[in-house]
Every structure is written in structure tokens, then in C-alpha cells.
Amino acid sequence: MTHDFIYLASQSPRRRQLLDQLGVKHELLLPGPEEDAEALEHERAGELPLAYVERVTRAKLDAARARLKQRGLPPAPVLCSDTTVALGRRILGKPVDAADATATLTALSGHTHRVLTAVALWDGSRSHLKVSVSRVHFADIPPATIAAYVASGEPFGKAGAYAIQSALAGWIPRIEGSYSGIMGLPLHETTQLLQQARVRF
Helix, strand or coil, rough: CEEECEEEEEHHHHHHHHHHHHHCCCCCCCCCCCCHHHHHHCCCCCCHHHHHHHHHHHHHHHHHHHHHEEEECCCCEEEEEEEEEEEEEEEEEECHHHHHHHHHHHHHHHCEEEEEEEEEECCCCEEEEEEEEEEECCCCCCCCHHHHHCCCCCCCCCHCCCCCCCHHHHCEEEEEEEHHHHHCCHHHHHHHHHHCECCCC
């Protein structure tokens, strides 16, 4: 059986943009007000970045599948994704406030970190998951630049307190891995999952 569209269980406009880039028709399948979506992203003590991003993505997919069934929507594959930033074994999630964003960006300045993005797809009978791991090298970022970036509001809602497609890219001399994965949806891995699920695009 082939599919003409998928459900995207993500509020990220970047993920929608990346699916559009592939030419994948999609409809949003977002949490309702009764769901605590943020609770799925809570870290567990001692959890390593890879285990964390895989667990959170699977939890998001399970929640989306339950949402699909509860709402009685037409059947179609469900896609979700999660991105985390790791400095060594340390997970750098979405900043809670300006001080947290400043501390995160200061820690990343002058260092190399990993961006791990897991993407999961429910094809109607089983779920599949792939992970993209990239390395991002930051030059030394002047404190005034960090302060201005935080003041712009850009860090909030983003793992690691930055977006690769923002002004802060001027302080990234090189990356190793997937640019789209760093944005939040690795297109190579996503394409493999979509082809496996026989999605037309």
C-alpha cells in the first residue's frame, strides 16, 4: 500500500520546511491542550545523549499514534523527530531563561559539540527509527555577541540555545555531518524511512 501524505507530529516550522523541500505532503498532528508534551522531554539522571534522544522520539511517536486514534483521523504514516545538543556526555536542552541560554552558548563557544537528531516513522503496522549525529565546531564567540543573540529571543525553544540557520552561523567555521539534521530533520534518514513506508513524494 502506498501513501500520498503523512502526519507530522511536530510544531517546528523548520521540520515543515524540510518536508516541503523533499516534496512530502503532510498534515500536522499536534498535541491537544490536555497533553503535557514538554514532559516527554524531561531528562533522566545519568541518561546519555543518544539514549535520551531515542527515548524521547519514541515517546513522541507513541503519543502521536494515540492522538491519531483518539481523533479518528484517516490512517497515514506518522513522523516525529527530536534534536538534542551534547557537549561530551552533557545534554544541552532548550534554555529555560536568558541566563540559561547565555550559560549554554558560553559553554559551546570555542568547542566542538554533537547534534543528535532522531527521526521516527510509524508506517501503520510498526515503527522505525534512525539517528543522525553531526559535529558542530564553534569559534570563540564574543560575550557581546552572545548577549545580543540571547536578547533577540532566538535561543528559546531550541536545543543548545541556537539555530544553525541563524546569525550565529557566522561563528561556525565547519560542521561534520548533516546540515538538515542539525536543523532538526535529517533528510537522508527521513527519505529512507519514507521510502520504506512507501510514501509518495
